[in-house]
Amino acid sequence: SGTLYVVATPIGNLQDMSPRALEVLRTVALIAAEDTRHSARLLQHFGVSTPTTACHDHNERDKSVRLVERMLAGEDMALISDAGTPLISDPGYHLVRQAREAGVRVCPIPGACALIAALSAAGLPSDRFAFEGFLPAKAHGRRQRLQALAVEPRTWMLYEAPHRLLECLEDMLDIFGPERQVVLARELTKTFETIKGAPIAELVEWVRADSDQQRGECVLIVEAMPAPEESEGLNPEAQRVLDILLSELP
Ligand code: SAM
Helix, strand or coil: CCCCECEEEECCCCCHCCCHHHHHHHHHHEEEECCHHHHHHHHHHHHCCCCCEEEECCCHHHHHHHHHHHHHHHHEEECCCCCCCCCCCCCCCHHHHHHHHHHCCEEEEEECCCCHHHHHHCCCCCCCEEEEEEECCCCCHHHHHHHHHCCCCCCEEEEEEECCCCCCCHHHHHHHHHCCCCEEECCCCCCCEEEEEHHHHHHHHHHHHHHHHCCEEEEEECCCCCCCCCCCCCCHHHHHHHHHHHHHCC
């Protein structure tokens, strides 16, 4: 059967398009794109004339059935989204899943991904991390999620829409207190790229004071829950038991 290539595209700077991605896009039979009109501009820029078909949140399940049939019949296809890596807060999960279940080879063509780019420049611990995608749009749901994240022991990241950034930071200030370190990574790879890390109270003031910071695309990277203070010692009962055990040791 054919292969499904999952192809990352740039998140702003077109030079982040890899030669391998371009070669794949030129040679496959069909490109499944989140928004064919949006992708037309990218493909035209690189002189790729491969036909495209729409594969987005609203038609993906049904569409995938037909696309997988064509791959089983031998055609190679590529999946792209509007920007960055497909399936990362973007469509593609159903197509990849159905392809794999049908035994079609799925081959990733890695490239730009906003969360990884943000993490790589944030200067927060990155040995373990969690990605939260988008928080719920409504205030109540968002605050509930933030409350659960207050005790997250790993650095965590989320995508936020520019018009909700300030509200989201204000909720964080409310729930996490003023000291938690947060990094705002805006407009990555673009002309006005800004990466600003500060204790949350300071970051809120900074964003409030400069409406330019409330435009464009952004990722928030949040410091893990601070480790509990080294305790002064065991509680007295535990200490008593430990003393007994230690005295029994040879
Ligand atoms: N699939 C994409 C990826 O690999 O990063 C993410 C798609 S998601 C629908 C779009 C969100 O990603 C934006 O709201 C923003 O949070 C983030 N994002 C995308 N491009 C960005 C950029 N150049 N700078 C900062 N954040 C970006």
